[in-house]
Amino acid sequence: MECPCCQGIFARKALKQVRKGKSGVETQCPKCQQWLMFEPKMMMTKNVGLLILLVFSVANFFIDNSDYRLICSFLGFAGACVAFYGVFKGKLIAAEC
Numbered sequence: 001m002e003c004p005c006c007q008g009i010f011a012r013k014a015l016k017q018v019r020k021g022k023s024g025v026e027t028q029c030p031k032c033q034q035w036l037m038f039e040p041k042m043m044m045t046k047n048v049g050l051l052i053l054l055v056f057s058v059a060n061f062f063i064d065n066s067d068y069r070l071i072c073s074f075l076g077f078a079g080a081c082v083a084f085y086g087v088f089k090g091k092l093i094a095a096e097c
Helices: 040-062 066-089
Strands: 018-021 024-028 035-038 092-094
Touching: 018 035, 035 040, 040 066
Parallel strands: none
Antiparallel strands: 018 024, 024 035, 035 092
16 A cells, blocks of 8 residues: 555555544554545445445345346446445545544
């Protein structure tokens, strides 16, 4: 991971300090002590994708019609892709103090 303030590169395991901030979870850069958070739009994208995956996976469990099961499986896969997009494209930004 890269800190947007000091451009220091560190592993995710190096993030020890965590707190609840105004817009979600914030963590402290181990090099410059700046509080960081993930972009709120990408966190929302990830959460929406996970919700879509969950809803259609559970719905797929209760449906007997094979055509609807195929549609639910495709929509669950699409939700997983949206969630992965939110995870991999999200960047750290400096949190407001």
